[in-house]
Amino acid sequence: MSYSGHKFLIAVDCVIFGFDGAQLQLLLVKRDVEPEKGAWSLMGGFLKEGEDLDTAAARVLQSSTGLDNIYMDQLRVYGKNNRDSGGRVISSTFFALINSKKKKQQLSDQFEASWFAISELPKLIFDHTKMVSDARERLKEQAAIKPIGFNLLPKKFTLPQLQRLYEALFNNTFDKRNFSKRMLATGALYKQEEKDKSASKKGAYYYKFIPNPVIGDFKFL
Amino acid sequence: MSYSGHKFLIAVDCVIFGFDGAQLQLLLVKRDVEPEKGAWSLMGGFLKEGEDLDTAAARVLQSSTGLDNIYMDQLRVYGKNNRDSGGRVISSTFFALINSKKKKQQLSDQFEASWFAISELPKLIFDHTKMVSDARERLKEQAAIKPIGFNLLPKKFTLPQLQRLYEALFNNTFDKRNFSKRMLATGALYKQEEKDKSASKKGAYYYKFIPNPVIGDFKFL
């Protein structure tokens, strides 16, 4: 090591949004260390020697939830000197949106993690509430540009499902004709032959995301 | 301190874009430590004990350029294990866009910092080239939403100046009638009585940014 300087603990905190087909949710864990032991918090852990940041995020998520292979985006760093009352910690945050229905039992049983409706969050430790609202803003921004959901719905999903997700996210309702036009216009979805008959008699067509859609580059004027 | 874990050096690197009225530029410094001593790099420094991250960014900028009171946005964290060949360093990056004309002499003399045209950057150390291109993307995104330039042009500026900035940023040319309509439609500018006659006989009206404009919230459908 050729540098010198003060060194810091680096936390990796994950803001995991979930969607169960109806409601937008957030995954929280009961904190098991002092200070604030027993309070609700985002799942987090410390970066280890020799570990990449994004690897650490994946590890934290995996160890609290059993979830694997979830792509997380970086949110931002929270670096105020006094943000953690237990000592100086720089927190690097990541976020993702996943399907909260699939693994429900697994979570509650194996780990002390639970889903909360986004509108009824408990008090969180430190600046975690701010992290959540920042993450939610980012999610909305992303959703407005391209269809989100690569990790959040089953591999295949129906337009009504996708619409419910958007409505939960934006806390709003949309006209289904316009919604469908807009989603299909992105060119990022393709229709399957198969239908999902679990929610209606008629059945709704499944769609899949096109792996790497060419989204029209945003431009100015 | 109630936590235990491995600790890391945290670098704060600043991506400073400049605009001189014609060209988009980037501020670089000659690195004065090994490894890669003498190579061009973003200006950076290490986070100090007890220092806020954004305070550190401001300090780094101030000490390399004499520039003070520049608002910088956070870009992202670069945390790959092997990103810095001198040892494990997590880099937290910030970016800003400033007026590069005003302080030209000051820079080159007092500090080993110089402006480079964005299209003719030298090879940079480590992952700094990636940082620059990420920052440029973010700047474009921001510029597409609201008029940028709070720190980059003089407090007052003319529409033609603002347009040259956008043209440099997007590497494109725009119709001045549409440009002016669009900028004024944001409601973030207000016109001064005074004109700038330095660039033409007729003179162009000065504008100022409205401190905290209410930008229409983006919405989906």
Next chain:
DNA sequence: CCAAAAGTGTTCATGCTACACCCATGA
């Protein structure tokens, strides 16, 4: 008086919003 930059309006095309009816099926 003329060169050089600044300012300004209209038309057209495109995309977004609002809105209502028929379809398919399991119970």
Next chain:
DNA sequence: TCATGGGTGTAGCATGAACACTTTTGG
């Protein structure tokens, strides 16, 4: 057969793009 959710088209409106001439004034 009917209740439930799924699917589809159009007309009006707003926003963005293209485009050219007049104004001002220092030299």
